[in-house]
Amino acid sequence: MRLIPLDTAAGVALWAARYITQRINAFQPNAERPFVLGLPTGGTPLQTYKALIEMHQRGEVSFKHVVTFNMDEYVGLARKHPESYYSFMHRNFFDHIDIPEENINLLDGNAPDIEEECRRYEEKIRQYGKIHLFMGGVGNDGHIAFNEPASSLASRTRIKTLTQETRVANSRFFNNDVSQVPKYALTVGVGTLLDAEEIMILVTGQVKALALQAAVEGNVNHLWTISCLQLHEKSIIVCDAQPRRS
Numbered sequence: 001m002r003l004i005p006l007d008t009a010a011g012v013a014l015w016a017a018r019y020i021t022q023r024i025n026a027f028q029p030n031a032e033r034p035f036v037l038g039l040p041t042g043g044t045p046l047q048t049y050k051a052l053i054e055m056h057q058r059g060e061v062s063f064k065h066v067v068t069f070n071m072d073e074y075v076g077l078a079r080k081h082p083e084s085y086y087s088f089m090h091r092n093f094f095d096h097i098d099i100p101e102e103n104i105n106l107l108d109g110n111a112p113d114i115e116e117e118c119r120r121y122e123e124k125i126r127q128y129g130k131i132h133l134f135m136g137g138v139g140n141d142g143h144i145a146f147n148e149p150a151s152s153l154a155s156r157t158r159i160k161t162l163t164q165e166t167r168v169a170n171s172r173f174f175n176n177d178v179s180q181v182p183k184y185a186l187t188v189g190v191g192t193l194l195d196a197e198e199i200m201i202l203v204t205g206q207v208k209a210l211a212l213q214a215a216v217e218g219n220v221n222h223l224w225t226i227s228c229l230q231l232h233e234k235s236i237i238v239c240d241a242q243p244r245r246s
Helices: 009-027 046-057 085-092 114-127 164-173 190-194 206-216 225-231
Strands: 002-005 035-039 066-070 072-074 133-136 158-161 184-187 199-203 235-239
Touching (some): 009 199, 009 235, 066 114, 072 085, 114 158
């Protein structure tokens, strides 16, 4: 595991955007050999997406031959709902870059057969061989995507019941009304994440201090999903000064 401590959350976002740009450009993707990028939602990656959009506008990176897979999606929330992850990704990233629509992969939380949708997503990832770089954030309790505490470290894409802590944390996107936050979500599994060639997790804010400590100083523990990064030979944690403990 590689730890990149930086002074500010803005520094974390810029470092991550530059790293993604560097990886894409070094890969030299084309139509037959695309770069496969895993992406998160939430507040943490917003500044990274903004920086990537600016780099794209300056001609520093193209997403024409990039294929994306998002980590998760709420169950039962219409795609056009402003807080669906479909809407989030288009509003904050996809609509501002040159990625073809057919290269965008998001879970469908309204699929008629949820289990089949999860199998389809895993198979689609396998068709590309592997995800080259999976960027993610982390919850206060150490969850990555919606792999809540006690998730199996071998888990694959599936439906998960969201913890009350996660629903309360996400209620800030739903007018601070936890009753509006869906109770279920589709998420890639921990095993899906660990299959990636490289994982980069962004950790910002004092509230993530315990999660960062569990990832760096603790043992691998299914109660702290982020600790799974210790099992991956090419994992990176990029953090700001606030989460560091004295």
